[in-house]
Amino acid sequence: MANLKGKVAIVTGAARGIGAEIAKKLASCGADVAVCDLKAEWCEETVKAIEGLGVRALGIGVNVAVTAEVDACVKEVIEKLGRVDIMVNNAGITKDGLLMRMSDEDWDAVLNVNLKGTFLFTRAVARPMMKNKPEPGGAIINIASVVGIMGNAGQANYTASKGGVIALTKTTAKELGSRNIRCNAVAPGFIQSKMTDVLPEEVKKSYMDMIPLKRFGTAEDIAKAVAWLAGDDAAYVTGQIISVNGGMLG
Numbered sequence: 001m002a003n004l005k006g007k008v009a010i011v012t013g014a015a016r017g018i019g020a021e022i023a024k025k026l027a028s029c030g031a032d033v034a035v036c037d038l039k040a041e042w043c044e045e046t047v048k049a050i051e052g053l054g055v056r057a058l059g060i061g062v063n064v065a066v067t068a069e070v071d072a073c074v075k076e077v078i079e080k081l082g083r084v085d086i087m088v089n090n091a092g093i094t095k096d097g098l099l100m101r102m103s104d105e106d107w108d109a110v111l112n113v114n115l116k117g118t119f120l121f122t123r124a125v126a127r128p129m130m131k132n133k134p135e136p137g138g139a140i141i142n143i144a145s146v147v148g149i150m151g152n153a154g155q156a157n158y159t160a161s162k163g164g165v166i167a168l169t170k171t172t173a174k175e176l177g178s179r180n181i182r183c184n185a186v187a188p189g190f191i192q193s194k195m196t197d198v199l200p201e202e203v204k205k206s207y208m209d210m211i212p213l214k215r216f217g218t219a220e221d222i223a224k225a226v227a228w229l230a231g232d233d234a235a236y237v238t239g240q241i242i243s244v245n246g247g248m249l250g
């Protein structure tokens with residue numbers, strides 16, 4: 001297990017689902033965690049669980065798509081927790097529909113949260129990470145998706161946003177590597193969650209047929225990969241897209 005003692009992490013979309021699991025996993029590795037989601041009160045359950053692990057937790061309401069809120073969030077984390085070492089850009093939404101009928105609003109909403117939100121937090125934490133003492137540095141982990149690599153009918157906005165996250169991950173790694181800031185992405189396959197619970201049974205079955213390991217992933221599967229990327233065991237890993245998808249795409 002990664003040793004993240006003394007490190008401070010920010011996790012977006014951490015009130016529930018994969019983000020909550022990531023926040024708890026980083027805390028169980030010793031990190032203090034800022035639990036961020038649209039409303040601070042939604043974060044209470046995750047915050048309580050983390051405090052129960054004996055580290056500090058902070059619940060913050062922030063819309064990742066709004067620059068002023070993102071900048072204020074990072075400022076608050078530094079004021080209250082002292083530094084930022086780990087940034088997990090996990091907040092994400094879907095607004096599915098066929099391309100020919102997709103509205104501008106649905107396109108913009110998904111791109112703004114999934115891609116712009118990842119950019120805004122990356123930009124906001126870059127300078128504080130460069131100023132970290134005694135060594136500059138940090139780890140940024142973006143949550144992409146298998147469909148950002150392979151495309152998916154009915155998800156033009158979502159797949160484009162996640163493909164964008166993958167390219168942004170590689171660029172961030174190139175720009176910030178000399179400051180000891182690593183940036184990687186985890187690309188989950190189909191994970192049991194509120195996002196996939198709503199899929200019709202026949203769609204779930206057709207996905208299962210594509211998965212060699214014959215099960216949907218769990219939030220814990222993703223959290224473990226994130227914790228590895230956050231820690232020193234991944235010290236020489238940057239600009240990579242780690243697929244955690246049961247083998248559905250090589």
Ligand code: NAI
Binds near residue numbers: 012062145193194
């Ligand atoms: P979820 O819908 O259960 O949780 C997403 C969280 O993000 C929610 O707590 C929500 O309030 C928050 N959020 C949404 N918009 C926000 C905003 N503007 N600002 C701040 N927070 C916001 O989703 P889930 O399944 O846990 O997904 C987490 C990440 O994993 C997403 O980026 C998703 O695209 C990605 N992913 C999920 C897969 C799955 O099968 N569930 C597969 C591949 C990727």
